[in-house]
């Protein structure tokens with residue numbers, strides 16, 4: 001029995017990254033450093049999935065702080081993966097997902113594993129990130145993958161990219177629309193607004209009870225320490241705002257070690 005697991009959610013299957021890398025090296029000439037897999041898993045934890053053979057005695061739980069023997073009995077066998085991301089700086093300005101790599105071990109092909117991996121990743125792109133579409137590249141000679149993308153999953157060829165691969169082969173740049181999979185976030189917003197209104201209502205009832213001489217909620221004690229105290233007047237000027245770099249600008253480039261001695 002083969003299970004499809006999210007690579008990095010809770011509980012995390014991030015310890016399977018080396019086996020995923022092995023699966024990639026075995027099946028494809030396009031290979032990546034381990035930290036690139038880790039970067040995907042940490043940055044877009046919902047989008048990458050791994051196919052594993054279900055262990056006979058179930059999955060072993062790693063206790064925090066326990067030392068792993070690293071033996072084969074500890075990890076389920078990886079037979080496929082999809083490594084996916086959101087395009088960080090889309091040239092067309094449209095938020096979309098991208099399939100970085102997909103492969104299934106020969107022993108487990110034609111069982112529908114690649115299709116399931118792809119569909120799960122595409123759904124996550126649409127639901128978690130509102131991706132408009134998903135893109136990928138495939139070698140023009142890769143008949144199996146072309147069938148999978150075009151005939152099974154409904155991708156269309158966007159353009160041919162000449163000599164895209166290191167050995168000079170052309171690539172089909174393909175894409176598939178995902179907007180029909182979007183969740184209606186307005187409903188969520190409405191739910192959140194209703195919950196917030198209810199909470200405001202509860203709060204004002206509690207305040208009213210308090211001013212009427214009623215007991216305060218037993219959990220609400222006196223403030224402890226300075227953190228969280230409301231500042232007024234001069235205290236506000238003492239506060240310093242610090243700008244912190246977040247989000248898209250923090251791309252792969254910022255994760256690469258630089259030789260700072262050279263800049264001096």
Ligand SMILES: CC(C)(COP(=O)(O)OP(=O)(O)OC[C@H]1O[C@@H](n2cnc3c(N)ncnc32)[C@H](O)[C@@H]1OP(=O)(O)O)[C@@H](O)C(=O)NCCC(=O)NCCS
Pocket residue numbers: 027028102103104105108109110111112113114115116137138139142143144145147148149151152
């Ligand atoms: C391409 C690959 C990922 C397909 O994996 P898979 O798990 O065997 O694919 P699935 O069983 O989910 O097949 C789904 C569909 O893909 C197509 N397909 C898969 N293998 C095929 C093959 N050898 N020939 C023709 N079509 C094929 C079929 O349309 C199939 O649907 P069907 O079984 O109903 O006919 C796998 O062959 C592989 O790992 N290849 C090497 C790595 C690779 O090329 N990765 C893609 C890089 S872009």
